[in-house]
Amino acid sequence: MQEKIVSFSIKNWADDDKPREKLMQKGRSVLSDAELIAILIGSGNRSESAVELSKRILASVNHNLNELGKLSVNQLKQFNGIGEAKAVSIAAALEVGRRRRGEDAEIICKITSSRDAFELLYPLMGELEHEEFWIVYLNNSNKVIHKSQLSKGGITGTLVDVRLVLKQALELGAVGLILAHNHPSGTIKPSAADKHVTLKLKKAAEALDIKVLDHLILTQHSYLSFADKGIL
Missing domain, CATH: 1.10.150 (DNA polymerase; domain 1)
Structure with missing residues (x-):
C-alpha cells in the first residue's frame, strides 16, 4: 500500500x-x-x-x-x-x-509622563546587552531639546560625569533633565549606586536652577520611574 x-x-x-x-x-x-x-x-x-x-x-x-x-x-x-x-x-x-x-518615538517632542520618556528611549537602549547612561534635555515646556548618551559600560555599571551633564544643559538652555540607564540583567530594582548618582545630579543641577524631573531604569520588558515611585 x-x-x-x-x-x-x-x-x-x-x-x-x-x-x-x-x-x-x-x-x-x-x-x-x-x-x-x-x-x-x-x-x-x-x-x-x-x-x-x-x-x-x-x-x-x-x-x-x-x-x-x-x-x-x-x-x-x-x-x-x-x-x-x-x-x-x-x-x-x-x-x-x-x-x-x-x-515613532521621534514624534514625541513633549514629555508629559514617564511612559513618554520610556517610549522615547527604549529604541535606543532597551535591548542592549551592555549598560548605557542617557540624558534627555528639556525646555521649560517639557519639550525635548536634545538627548545624548553620557556613558557606555559593561553590565556592572557606567561612569557618570556630572560636570559634563550640566555643561551641556547650560549650552542647550535646558531647564529640565531626565536621566535614564538600562539594566541588561533585567533587574528593575534601583541599586544604591543608582540612587546615589541621581541624588548627586539632582543637587548639582538645583544650584543652576535646572531640575531633574525623573530617572528611568529600562529593561527589555519594562521600566521603573523614580518620579512615579516617589524616590526622586
Whole structure:
C-alpha cells in the first residue's frame, strides 16, 4: 500500500487558514505572531506547516518578539526548514519593526509622563546587552531639546560625569533633565549606586536652577520611574 504524502504547503490550506488570505480579508491585526512569521517564511518542513514551525521558533524565545529579533541568521538556521533566505527575511522584518518604533518615538517632542520618556528611549537602549547612561534635555515646556548618551559600560555599571551633564544643559538652555540607564540583567530594582548618582545630579543641577524631573531604569520588558515611585 502506497503511503499518502501530506502537503504542508500554505497553498493547500483552507482559505480561512491561509495567513496571506486572512490578512487580505480580515486585516493584519487579526493575525497571530506565528501567522505573520509564517507569511515571511512561506513554507514549513516535511513534518510542520509554516505556522507550526513559526510557533516552535517563537516558543524557543518564550513568544517574545524582542528576543526573536536578537537571534542571528545562523541561530535561526538551526530550525529545520529555515534556510538562509528565510532566516534573512525574519531578521530583516524584525529590524524594520525596531526602526519603525524608533521613528515613532521621534514624534514625541513633549514629555508629559514617564511612559513618554520610556517610549522615547527604549529604541535606543532597551535591548542592549551592555549598560548605557542617557540624558534627555528639556525646555521649560517639557519639550525635548536634545538627548545624548553620557556613558557606555559593561553590565556592572557606567561612569557618570556630572560636570559634563550640566555643561551641556547650560549650552542647550535646558531647564529640565531626565536621566535614564538600562539594566541588561533585567533587574528593575534601583541599586544604591543608582540612587546615589541621581541624588548627586539632582543637587548639582538645583544650584543652576535646572531640575531633574525623573530617572528611568529600562529593561527589555519594562521600566521603573523614580518620579512615579516617589524616590526622586
